[in-house]
Amino acid sequence: MTTTLPALEKLYDPKTTEEKWQKFWEEQKIFQANPSQGGPAYSLVIPPPNVTGSLHLGHAFDTALMDTLVRYKRMCGFNTLCLPGIDHASIAVQTILEKQLKAEGKTRYDIGREKFLEKAWEWKQQSGGTIVNQLKRLGLSADWSRQRFTLDESLSKAVRRAFVQLYEAGLIYRGNYLVNWCPESQSAVSDLEVENKEVDGHLWHFRYPLSDGSGYLEVATTRPETMLGDTGVAVNPHDQRYQDLIGKTVTLPIMERQIPIIADELVDPTFGTGCVKVTPAHDPNDFEMGKRHNLPFINIMNKDGTLNENSGSFVGEDRFVARKNVVKRLEQDGFLVKIEDYRHTVPYSDRGKVPVEPLLSTQWFVKIDPLAKKALTCLDEDNSPRFIPERWTKVYRDWLVKLKDWCISRQLWWGHQIPAWYVVSETGGQITDHTPFIVAYSPEEALEKAQQQYGDKIQLEQDPDVLDTWFSSGLWPFSTMGWPEQTLDLATYYPTSTLVTGFDIIFFWVARMTMMAGYFTDQMPFKDVYIHGLVRDENGKKMSKSANNGIDPLLLIRKYGSDALRYTLIREVAGAGQDISLQYNRQTDESESVEASRNFANKLWNAARFVMMNLDGKTPQALGEPTSEALEASDRWILSRFALTVQQTRNYIDNYGLGEAAKGLYEFIWGDFCDWYIELVKSRLFDKSSPSRLVAQKTLAFVLEGILKLLHPFMPHITEEIWHILTQNADQSLALQVYPQVNEALIDANLEQSFVLLFGCIRTVRNLRAEADIKPGVTVPLILQSDNPQERQILTMGQVYIQDLAKVEPLTITPELGEDTGKVIASVVGTVQALIPLSGLVDIEALRAKLQKKLSKVEGDINSLTNRLNNPGFVNKAPIEVVEEARATLAEAQKQAEILRERILRLE
Known part of the structure; x- marks a missing residue:
């Protein structure tokens, strides 16, 4: 038979796969927003990273959370915009450049403002390109055609407009005050x-x-x-x-x-x-x-x-x-x-x-009280914006109440130069605290205003200071969408839906944005503020560029793949707002936690490869969905588990429980689908004469495609790759498919509980086989005893699964045990007793001798370790970590001896 499905490669290669799909998404403009599309909008502007080199894992964490939400909303049918951008970071960039000049024995004054700004723009091109590349490598599904930089002309225009409006309203003033x-x-x-x-x-x-x-x-x-x-x-x-x-x-x-x-x-x-x-x-x-x-x-x-x-x-x-x-x-x-x-x-x-x-200094200030009051009114009357977790609402509110006037001038060259011009004499002059000045949108307008007021024979000098970076960043949610022009983007996507940010910049940035937006747009700039924790280094310190303790996410991406890193960061979220600490070895660039996520990706890949090899070359669409009347118990169980997982995943994401959603998907995919269902249906797949083979194929294909859709927001690259091969939809993207809907009719809590008992029995029999050193291919007799009729009914319903997965023949299900069961090894599952008769199955004496030999060796180790730990010379002089290791080894040996004695006792 000719197959239509190409086989997946034996090994998953994240590097090749991720580069391919990142290129595909960008070239096909998969994530380009269309304000004319209609439908409910979901928009998010990324917190613009500073142009100060490259991103660290804290940025990767923020990006992973944002992109999971954005991809999910897009698949749920929202008209979605994820707008990327970068911040010019006045002080940070100027500090970097001045250090470079100092190394050359120069200062900025030696080269002048024009040359200095040329260097700053060169730095922006280099650092900005690095940052954008990192964001793309992380799989951020942003509309790159709308990428913004805080010094873009359109954003600079918005900054000038905001300054002039605030000044003309009496909310910006120049004064001699004490500043930091x-x-x-x-x-x-x-x-x-x-x-x-x-x-x-x-x-x-x-x-x-x-x-x-x-x-x-x-x-x-x-x-x-x-x-x-x-x-x-x-x-x-x-x-x-x-x-x-x-x-x-x-x-x-x-x-x-x-x-x-x-x-x-x-x-x-x-x-x-x-x-x-x-x-x-x-x-x-x-x-x-x-x-x-x-x-x-x-x-x-x-x-x-x-x-x-x-x-x-x-x-x-x-x-x-x-x-x-x-x-x-x-x-x-x-x-x-x-x-x-x-x-x-x-x-x-x-x-x-x-x-x-x-220091007493003449600076520009914003009167903060009117702006803060507007933000407080929105919070108190409309709970806008809504903070998740809710506890951050009080922190935000208290901060607004305590704010003092905002010093917005900085004695720097890199940034938005203040749109104020000083009126000096015809030949120039010293600018003082009392020099007249003109605030205007442009030099031309300033000159026109000044000449009207002071005559033609005057000269203007623009204020050399620049604005605080947070002034322009405070306009970010609406300036990036075209404000002050009334654009279609602004009408469609503003206010934005969600701000994803760490708690450390609630005061730096969130409050600035709410105050600016309240004043200029008469509404809060976002509906929800999702506050996440920080990524801590191995010493528990916040990762930051200035502390030089950050980890370049590309190091981990090269080793494990972007999906593995994303999934790790999201899964580590114990709760909204809590910090995470990533296991990382700086000498080897290795991380056990990210490696575990790479193993998860490999598990999914191998499972998908197995499924696709057993679909007779057919796509899920060609196979069709299984009909309910044809389903076996295991099919109905996995469909119930799938439907419940869809319900839980959607509920978690809708309520910003991204970490819980990631963990739930892991448990379903690795445990329910890979470890159980695939094993349960293998015998049906391998028996081509089985009438239920097609039903198993349909169920496998249906659930696998659903898994890929569920997991896509978290691990977009591997899911896109598998989905394309599975469905053979060459021109489409999984990112634009519909997220699985909840089908409550498939959820069967009683059936799921029944399978809990069946799986418990299978695990127990497998453990008993291991205790008795019975080889995997050897079938064993099994007695399952329960005086509970309902339990016996469940065991009878699932006897074929027990026999198949535990290699059992014959299987006896009984309400009570006979008087002579012979020598057995036994265990219990709830109220079910599982017994394997050993007569004729194993050489009991040889097994007892083997176990006794192991016990003797372990007891020898216990005696040696006990004598060592009873020796004061060792305990007092050896390094504490050596002593603790010896104690842990002793405890492990004692537990092992206890298990061996119990196993020997069962053979008496």
């Missing part, structure tokens, strides 16, 4: 870009003499160098110790400046001596006190972290060098009281990796 300053990147950073670290430091106590010579006040500080900029000393107004000193002055040591003693509720009378130095230009709390009491603001710090001309003799010194020298000078002058060890929190720049410096 990173001396390493020499830029302001937001509160969200600051990581608070617990460090072991010191608390220095100094005397500040009263100006009238009547004594002194003792103050304590963790940053002695800032005392050079002190303009006051503060006490709590209710602190009785200092009531008579309020309003007097002290003489600031070293600087010899008279500064007032003020009373302020902000002072904690229990901290230190209850007196605190006030440095308004270098501390957030002092900044507020300085404003309340009209104190001078003296900045002592340059932008590179060195001290400036306001620091007296310490000018030019690095802040930490100056700290030591200031303490030394105060000690010499008799003002140092004591130094205490002190563990406290120090804010570090997330990118620069150095302590930030509170």
